[in-house]
Amino acid sequence: MSVIFVLIGFSTFVALMFLAAYFWSVKTGQYKDNYTPSVRILFDNEVTKKKDEKTKSGNDA
Numbered sequence: 001m002s003v004i005f006v007l008i009g010f011s012t013f014v015a016l017m018f019l020a021a022y023f024w025s026v027k028t029g030q031y032k033d034n035y036t037p038s039v040r041i042l043f044d045n046e047v048t049k050k051k052d053e054k055t056k057s058g059n060d061a
Helices: 002-027 036-042 046-060
Strands: none
Touching: none
16 A cells, blocks of 8 residues: 555656646747747758659669
8 A cells, every 4th residue: 555655656756847847848938939830841851852862863774
């Protein structure tokens, strides 16, 4: 029965740590970028372009 109390205490401690990390991230401005997610789809990834060029040049030979 005492193991249950230890597990409840530990899980409460972990939950409080996650809550503190969330409040810290909000306070430091991690979630303030509202513009970038809305235009991210408009930009191509450079890695994808390079892979496409390599596959095109490999198929022509």
